[in-house]
Amino acid sequence: MVEELENILKDATLAISNACTIDELDKLRLTFLGKKGIVTIIAAKMKDLGKEEKPAAGKALNKTRSVINDALEAKVLNIQEKEDKKIGENIDVTLPGNPLPRVGRHPISQMLSEAVNALRRMGFSLANGPEIETEWHCFDALNTPEDHPARNESDTFYFADGRLLRTHTSTVQIRTMQNNEPPVRIISPGAAYRRDEIDATHLSQFNQLEGLYVDKNVSLADLKGTLEYLLHSIFGKETRIRFRPHFFPFTEPSFEIDILLQAQGKQPKWIEVAGCGMVDPNVFLEVNKSRGDNNYSPDQVSGFAFGLGLERLAMIRWGISDIRLLIENDIRFLHQFA
Amino acid sequence: MKISLDWLGEHIDLTSYSAEDLDRLLTFSGIEVENIIMMPDKVIVAEIKTIDPHANADKLSVCMVDDGTKDLRQIVCGAQNFKIGDKVPLAVPGAKLGNGFSIKQSKLRGTESHGMLCSQSELGGNDDQGLWILPTEFKIGTPLNKIYPTIFDLEITPNRPDCLSHLGIARELSALSDKKLKGNPDYTLSETPQRIANKSEANILSPEKCSLYTTRIIRNVQVTESPHWLKTKIESIGLRSINNIVDITNYVMMEMGQPLHAFDFNTLEGGICVRPAKEGEKFTALDGLNYNLSTDDLVIADENKAIAIAGIMGGADTGITEKSQDVLLESAYFLSPSIRKSSRSLGLSTDSSYRFERGVDPSQIIGSSELATKLILELAGGKADKETLISNAYEDSLQSISLDPDKCRSVLGHNLKDQEMIEILEGLRLRKIEIRDNISDWEIPSYRRDLTRTADLHEEIARVYGIDNIPSLHAGWFAKSSEADHFFDFIENNSNELSSIGFYETRTIKLTSKLKIDDCVCTDNLNAIAIKNPLSDDLTHMRPGLIASLIDVAERNLHQGAEGLRFFETGTVFPGKETSEEAQHLAILISGPEQSSWIHPSPTPAGFFTLKGILERIIDKPIEFILADIKQENAAFIVNIAIDNKVIGRAAQIAPSRARQIDARHPIFVAELNLDLVFAERSQQVIYQELPKYPSIRRDIAMELPFSLPNREIEKVLREIDSSLLESFKLFDLFYDETGNRMDKNKKSIAYSLTYRNDARTLKSAEVDTEHEKILSELRTKLPIEFR
Incomplete structure (x- = not known):
């Protein structure tokens, strides 16, 4: 064994x-x-x-x-x-990785998100309003003359009942003041509509970001500080900004804001990115009339308002030359913003 | 509006300002400078003397040009549109053209070129078709910027009609700079006309639309071509020269801002009146077109016919021609709303209507007429009637506005001194009437009809002082989050989650068409809201749902070669119901495989349960899918999605026939959720559960059941069983055979794994067996199933 x-x-x-x-x-x-x-x-x-x-x-x-x-x-x-x-x-470490989805939000949403974040840091809260509006909210309350061209059927979409598709998000200023006592400090992103043929620079529906700040002693200096901070947050601290006097019925004084665009190989160029101004006293009076009180007395409160075009901001930020790309949603386009 | 710098120079000395300085001054006063058209230095008039082909290039020619110096200059040129004897612009070495291109002496294909012959577009104009052929009367060697003045193309906001003239811009510049106006030019005639008010010759029947109408007759004039100075002056700002009389009326408009009209007096029959047009009245205007007028339109008429659409355009038959002898010159005050309405309804906008629409200066109406009369007498001879006929003499009382400097400082947020404010307002030619308790009253000039309230004075002060000189304030208060804030964050979170699992966010426009609405298979579309005045046939309704937009996006991407489609969109829809006219929806579209790779060369295409899994992931609460009894042509089937029996949205598979229409190679699945409802149902705070201390025991069940029995019934029984040990259950296998070969085709087999646990101690096998048996018998009692 x-x-x-x-x-x-x-x-x-x-x-x-x-x-x-x-x-x-x-x-x-x-x-x-x-x-x-x-x-x-x-x-x-x-x-x-x-x-x-x-x-x-x-x-x-x-x-x-x-x-x-x-x-x-x-x-x-x-x-x-x-x-x-x-x-x-x-192991051949140079073989490609097994891909995970790489998708970013739509450029307009990214732009909006950044702007909203910056404004919230300054103490603005969000507000909403309908897109189908009354003519009163869209024009009368915003000190727009009876025969202003924007009211024409050639410029604005109307419905059979006389209401319209808001031509700007400024309608939310009015709704906010109707429903809240001063002070208010709000922003409202949303769609606006103009009866424009769609081409490389126009859409019949586009996106705006509205802002309104009403309190005792709100001044032009506040407006300037707020919008400079916002645009520096979006376009970088070094970006040059200018306020150019302009005319809007619902603000007085009114300004357009330009930023200096420095595209590579091109002459620097001032490009308009926003409209703003001090709320016109007539807007306060009209709000008071509808509220039936005098809480927004132009002698007691003042305020500023502004509106940004998100398509415009996105086009400047990413160098997009044709606005239609923003509504076509071609994957080859969207993928670039991942 | 185009403004000539030379012309401005007649009113204000701008020699110390460069074009850039003026650009800045105007821009920061609220006048947008759209373009500055300026001839560069070192571009002169040259004459072509010889043209020879280039030895080494077919498309080039070699020219000798006379530049006014002793020797001819050799230039190589690529244009074809010129001949010997033509006068053309020559840029000599050292010239800098608009696009930053500077001219150097160079060799082109071996031949020397001492400069460049230019097209209009190379010098800032529009025409880029070949060389710019200049008028023959230009003197050789003259710099082009001596001939063509610098032109500013300005955009004037609608509140500032007073800036629609050279005088107006000069006034504005004088307020913005330290330059004084050179003083009003002398418009008065040597022989002051008699002003005869309310003569019946011009009878105003619509005083609410025309508050002042004046006429002046100048007899025996010579209608000819305008002299060179007048012609170049009006051509430099983009107007066409017609004849001396018409050119003078245009000149005065561009000088003073008051539109004038000259009639051929001998074509008029009887006295003039200003009246509403008759309904359907036909009128042939100077542009040769026929207009159909309505009672809303205002016309100037003689006894028999309309001779002008008031303030917009004169008639074809009563205008000034070379045969005209006597001129009737109109200068009037037509009110803005009437002109605006007419101009719009007739689709006719002119320099004249543009100014009346915005408002002219009533105090300049007679002065403008007199300036034109003076020029007509100088340039066309003749003799002016002694009277200016005035109808409805306009009485304009000047307005006054008060200014409280403290209020102004508060609005500006800056400590501007009282004196600084006063200087700004005085610079703008406002007149201080009175000061009491520091509050001043200001008289507003007749041409500043936009200034009506204190706020308008604040604007003027801010504008002229310069917003650059106002500090930026960074102050505010703590903001409360609103419901809108929470909703925004909720949508952001959902959207970020969907992008992170590979879904592209789309943003489509919210207008759609009746035809497209059929693709909105996840919504009720009966009340879709129609637009009254759509712009085109494909954008006629407000979208009642989002799926149509996503199908459009799918089609576009399929056609560019995409295979796997993963899209979502969040946005407003318009169901059109009384209760919820507008709602916020989220829609998802999924089709085809995930991205393939060398490791997974052919991933499985998305199916209905891929979609369901995504919805289960993004919705916090358990959701139920119930096959809906709804038929839509473009859907294969439709499912209601519910939380606690409340429907929050729908899912569907797009009908294969519809999918084929857009060339889809895989089935398309869609879902649409009402986010307002999902938001209301979102889970509250998560509460931590203690981790289990004792092991669990698993038992599997394999059961055979009728094919038609939905899985939900099994889950219902399992959920409702009263068992303290059953912790969870999970489906892990499903089998059926449509052919019936391997199993009765009316049956299916489903396997569940059940997990048992006791939180207080380790379970014994025997007690689990008892519990499991209890559950099996419960299932058997309640459902037509057999265990395998």
Whole structure:
């Protein structure tokens, strides 16, 4: 039996040293040491041996087991070591990664989000208003003359019931003041509509961001500080900004705001990005009339309002030359803003 | 409006200002400078003497030109439109053209060129077709900027009609600078006319539309071409020279801002009246077109016919021609609303109507007539009647406005001194009448009809003082979040989540057409709101839902080669119902596979359950899908999406026939949610649950059930079972065979795995067996199922 075991040990040692994979070793372990393995079968014969043979056979059996076991374990370590080394050698790290979706929000939304964030840092809260509006909210309350061209059916979309699609988000100024006591400090993003043929620079529906701040002693200096901060947040601290006197019916004084656009290889150019001004006293009076009180008395409160065109801001920010790209939603376009 | 710098120079000395200085002054006073047309230095008049082909280039020619010096100059030129003897602009080396291009002496294909012959567009004009051929009378060697004055193209806001003339701009510049006006030019005639008021010759029948009408007759004039100075002057600002009389009326308009009209007196029959047009009255105007007038239009008429549409355009038959001998000169005050309305309804806008619409200066009406009369006598001879006939003499009382300097400082947010304010207003020619308690009253000049309130004075002070000189304030108060703030954040979060899992956000316009509305398969579209005055057939209604827009986007992208489509849009829809006329919706469109890669070369195309999984992810609460009993032509099936039995939106598969129309290669799935409802249902704060301390035990169930029995029934039973040990359950396998080969085709097999746990101790296998058996028998009792 001892001899038999010695032969088995020889076979096992040889087989183990010839093995190349962990799988082969697992099989060898079963072949020799498994429940039905060669060594196990021989061990079962121990009980048939004579008393004097047993100690030597037992010793040989234990030795065989432990040597095979050690050899297997050593070989496993040996193979693992070799395989571990290969890992670093066999990988082509230059193959492309398995892609995850890479999608950004629509450029208009990104622009809006930035502007809203900046204005919220200054303490503005959001307000909403409907897009289908009354003529009163869109024009009368905003000090627009009866025969102002914007009221024409050639310029503004109307409905059968006499209401219209708001031509600016300034309607929310009126709704906010109707429903809230001063002071108010709000912004309102939303759609506005003009009866314009769609082309490279016009859309019949576009997006604005409106702002209104009414309190005691709100001044032109507040307006300037707010809009400078906003535009610097969007276009960078270095951007040059100018306020140019202009005319709007609902503000007095009124300004347009230009930023100096420095496109590469081109002469720097002032581009209009916003309209703003001090709320016209007539707007307050009209609001008071509809509220039936005098809480927005032009003698007691003052305020400023502004409106930004989001399409315009996005086009300047990303150098987009055709406004229609912003409503076509071509993946090849959208993907660039990821 | 074009303004000539030379012409302005007659009113104000601007020699110390560069064009850039003036640009800045005007821009910051609220007058937008759209363009400055200025001839560059070192561009002169030259005459072509010889033209020879270039030896090495087919398209070039070599010219010798006379530039007024002793020797001819050799120029290589690429244009074709000129001949020997033509006078053309020559840019000599050192000249800098508009686009920053500077002229150097150079060799073109081996031939020396000592300068460049220019097109109009190279010198700031519009015409880029070949060389600019100049009038032959120009003297060789003259710099072009001596011939063509610098022109400012200005955009005047509608509140400032007083700036629609050279005099007006000069007045404005004098307020903005330290330059004084040179003093009013002398318009008065040597022989002061008698002013005869309310003569019946000009009878105003519509005084509410015309409050002042004056006429002056000049007899025996010579109608000829205008002299050179007048012609170039009006041509320099973009007007066409007609004849001396018409040119004079245009000149006076551009000088004073008052539109005039000259009639051929001998074509008029009887006395003139200003009356409303008759309904349907036909009128042939100077532009040769026939106009159909209405009673809203105001006309000037003689006894038999209309001779002008008041303030807009004269008649074809009564205008000044070379045969005219006697001129009737009209200068009048037509009121803005009437002219605006007529101009718009007739679709006819002229320099004259433009000014009347905005408002002219009533105090200049007679002065303008006199200036024109004086010029006519000088340039066309003749003799002026002694009287100016005036109808309805206009009595204009000047307005006054008070200014409280403290209020002004508060509006500006800046400590401007009282004296600074006074100087600004005086510079604008307002007259201080009175000061009491620091509050001053100011008389407003007749031409500043835009100044009516104190706020208008604040504007003037801010404008002239310069907003650059006002500091920027950074102050404010803490803001409360509004409901709109929360809703905005809710939409931002949803949108960011959708982009992060690969959905492109679209933004489409909210106008749509009746035809497109059929694609809105997730909304009720019966009440879609129609626009009364649509601009085109494809934008006639307000969108009742978002799916049509997403189908459009899908089509566009399919046609450019996209395969996998993942889009969402958030925005206003217009269901048109009394209860919710406008609502905020979110729509999702999904079709085709995710992006493929070398690791996953052919990913599975999106199916209905891909869509459902996305909706389950973005909605906080458990949602239920219930097949809806709604048929729409463009949908294969429609599903209601509900939270706690409340429908918050719909999902659908687009009908394959519709998908094929847009060349889709994979099924298209869509969903649309009413965000107002989802927002109201959003979960409140998350509360942390203790982590389990004891292990769980899992048991699987495989069951066979009728094909038509929805999974919801199984989940309902499992959810309602009263078991303290059942922690959760999860479907992990579904099998059916439509062919019936491997399983009865009316049946399906569903496998669930159930997780049991006791929070207080480790479960024993035996007690789980008992509990599991209880659940199986519950399922068996309540549903027609068998276990496998």
